């Protein structure tokens with residue numbers, strides 16, 4: 001759908017330069033999704049793997065974030081192998097609703113109520129990033145934290161439109177439950193892609 005070189009705004013790798021490949025297509029249907037224009041894969045031009053790798057390696061950075069849309073609706077075996085061959089670190093942003101394909105250096109799973117994450121994907125997550133839209137999401141977060149590995153980093157990120165109301169609750173929750181960390185969509189505050 002789109003490609004851009006920016007700073008990873010969210011989660012564990014916040015602040016690091018990364019080239020983003022946003023793949024079209026998602027059927028998860030989050031009511032608050034901030035890229036609904038990604039949902040229809042056919043609305044976007046097709047780009048070859050060769051062109052994606054060339055674009056991703058045309059900058060100084062070698063971190064690549066594959067996101068979407070839901071990137072795991074595509075078989076990512078060939079794309080991630082080509083990126084690795086070109087010297088890239090492959091990071092994914094996924095809801096976990098589809099089986100994991102591809103070779104990954106960092107897996108961020110952000111599970112959704114609208115389409116359940118697969119236990120096999122949760123088990124491989126380096127990072128669990130829960131979007132907090134209302135108070136009940138803390139309990140929901142704990143249910144998913146029980147399904148990830150013992151070393152998985154745990155993040156609570158406010159849904160953007162609810163951040164003013166949810167942020168005080170997230171701050172209190174993290175102070176009481178310090179195995180969780182705060183994640184903010186810092187790129188939105190910085191007004192960068």
Ligand SMILES: C[S@@+](CC[C@H](N)C(=O)[O-])C[C@H]1O[C@@H](n2cnc3c(N)ncnc32)[C@H](O)[C@@H]1O
Pocket residue numbers: 026032033034035067068069070071093094095096109110129131157158159160161185
């Ligand atoms: C647009 S999604 C694409 C990747 C994948 N479909 C997913 O949901 O993880 C990228 C990240 O943005 C988060 N996100 C989407 N809309 C958001 C919103 N309104 N507020 C906060 N985070 C949001 C998602 O939870 C996910 O972690």
Ligand SMILES: Nc1nc2[nH]cc(C(=O)O)c2c(=O)[nH]1
Pocket residue numbers: 006007008009010067068093187192193
């Ligand atoms: N800067 C920046 N960081 C991000 N981290 C995850 C994003 C995404 O939409 O997947 C995203 C994004 O859209 N921009």
Ligand code: SF4
Pocket residue numbers: 026027028029030033034035036038068069070095112
């Ligand atoms: S899974 Fe990701 S891309 Fe799909 S609707 Fe939800 S936030 Fe948007």
Ligand SMILES: [Mg+2]
Pocket residue numbers: 034
């Ligand atoms: Mg985004």
